[in-house]
Amino acid sequence: MMKAKILVTGGAGYIGSHTVVELVNNGFEPIIVDDFRNSDRGVLNGLKEITGQDIQVLSVDICDKKALFEALEDVNALGVIHFAAYKAVGESVQNPLKYYENNIGGLVNMLAWSREKKINNFIFSSSCTVYGEPKNVKEVSEEMATGIANSPYGETKVIGETILRDFKKSGEDMNIVALRYFNPIGAHPSSFLGELPLGKPNNLLPYITQTAIGIHHELTVFGNDYDTIDGTCVRDYIHVVDLAIAHVKALQFLTKYSSSTVEFVNVGTGKGTSVLEMIQLFEKVSNQQLGWKFGPRRDGDVTEIYANPLKANNLLGWIPKYSVEDAVLHAWNWEQKLRKNE
Ligand code: UFG
DSSP: OOOEEEEEETTTSHHHHHHHHHHHHTTEEEEEEOOOSSSOTHHHHHHHHHHSSOOEEEOOOTTOHHHHHHHTTTOOOSEEEEOOOOOOHHHHHHOHHHHIIIIIHHHHHHHHHHHHTTOOEEEEEEEGGGGOSOSSOSEEOTTSOOOOOSSHHHHHHHHHHHHHHHHHHTTOOOEEEEEEEOEEEOOOTTSSSOOOOSSSOOSHHHHHHHHHTTSSSOEEEEOSOSSSSSSSOEEOEEEHHHHHHHHHHHHHHHHHOOSOOEEEEEESOSOOEEHHHHHHHHHHHHTSOOOEEEEOOOTTOOSBOEEOOHHHHHHHOOOOOSOHHHHHHHHHHHHHHHHHTO
C-alpha cells in the first residue's frame, strides 16, 4: 500500500524532526520542507539512525512564494504540518518585522499552496503565548480569551490563529488543527535527536544542560518574588516526543473527520513545574550540583501557566507518556552526547 505523504515545513527543527520520526512510526511518509536557516543538516543523520530511512527534503524558503510553488510543483500530500517559523521572544521585540514577515508570510503561502493542491488537512504550530498573562487563573482552557500575547512572536501566533479562522469562515474545504504548545523540552530517548539552540539559549532547560556541561558559568534564575509556590515562574513542560505524537493524533483526527473543522487544542500535561523545581529535577537525574543564582525578573515573563489538557485527551485521544523527569534526563543524555562528538 502507498504510504500517505505528509509535508512537514520546518521538519529539520526541534519539534519538526521529532514529529517526522513519529510520522514514520505511524506509517506516514513525511517530506521535509526546510531551508536550514535555523537548523542543522546533521539532523538528517539522526533521522536516518532512528527511522532507518532517508527522508525526502526539499530545501526552499517558504516565504518566497514563487520558489515554493516551483519546488513543490510535483508534490502531493494528504496533509501539511506547518512548523517553519521564528520563535525567539526577545529577538521578536528587537526586530518585529522579521517575525511578522516570516511567520505570517510563511503561513499564508502554505495555506495558498494547500488550497491550490486541494490538500485539506492542515496542522499549525500555535503556542500557549496566545493566552498572554491569564487573569486570576493558572490553568488555561481553549475557550478562554486570546489576543493579548506579550511579544511580536506571540502576536504572530494570535494572528496565525485568526488567519486560520477567517480562511475557514470563507468556506474553504479545509480541516485545521492549531496546537497550542506549552513548554517543549527533552530529546529523543535514543539521543539521536534533540534541541540544537543556535548561540546562547533563551530557554531554561538547554541553559541548564549547557551550564552543567561547562559552556556557561552558571544559570541565572529570572526572579524570586513571583506569587508562586517558591517565588519562581511556573510552566507546563512537555516532552518533545509527546508533543510530536500529538501532531500524529491531530492528523489522524483530521483525516477521519468527515465535515470540515478548525480546532484549537492545548498540548500540555496539566501540571506546573517551577524554575527551582526544574533545577532540583536536573540535579537528581544528573547526579550533580548545578551552579545558579537569582537575578532580576525577565521582561514579559508570565507568572504561572499550565494547560487544561482535556480537549487533547478527549478529541485527539492524546495522553502524554513521559514525565518531566524523563524529559530532563533525555535532554541531559542528549547534551552529553553532543559534546562528546565535538
Ligand atoms: N528562565 C530562567 N533562566 C534562564 C531561562 C529561563 O530563569 O536562563 C525561566 C524563565 O524566566 C521562565 C522559565 O524559566 O520563568 C521558562 O522560560 P523559557 O524561556 O524556557 O520558556 P517561556 O515559558 O518563557 O517560553 C516558552 C516558549 C516561547 C513561548 C512561551 C509562551 O519558548 O516560544 O513559552 O509562554 F512564547
